[in-house]
């Protein structure tokens with residue numbers, strides 16, 4: 001499956017990307033957000049969730065590990081597993097609903113939840129590039145490929 005590379009010159013570009021992905025969301029989506037601290041994962045997730053209509057202020061799941069949102073017709077989840085030491089810790093969070101059909105799931109530090117997360121549709125790799133950031137889309141399913149293709153060009 002073909003990948004897509006985008007430069008994100010400033011924070012507004014990361015925010016705009018979150019809005020663009022939300023705008024082309026075909027149905028449910030499981031996206032893993034990779035990258036070092038400060039690479040732009042939460043900035044992207046916040047813009048994406050706001051664009052989907054999360055009215056209440058988007059909270060950071062830094063300490064709660066997971067935040068869930070009821071949207072008009074589906075549920076969205078934002079996870080940040082940075083503080084997880086062992087994927088077994090996730091059993092206590094009741095993550096079964098992440099696998100609901102149509103659920104929208106964004107996971108920061110997904111490698112720390114290996115085995116406890118639903119199958120991924122799209123992996124986004126964020127990185128520092130000069131003063132800005134860059135991101136690489138790696139689709140892992142037809143859904144992920146449709147989102148990636150919609151952002152090309």
Ligand code: ADP
Pocket residue numbers: 008009010011012013014035036037038039040041042043044108126131132133
């Ligand atoms: P992460 O969740 O990956 O740790 P954050 O989204 O919290 O990173 O972003 C860390 C900082 O980077 C924030 O201050 C944010 O404003 C900034 N930032 C986000 N995207 C960009 C960008 N494209 N260029 C420069 N700074 C950015």
Ligand code: MG
Pocket residue numbers: 041042080108
């Ligand atoms: Mg973050």
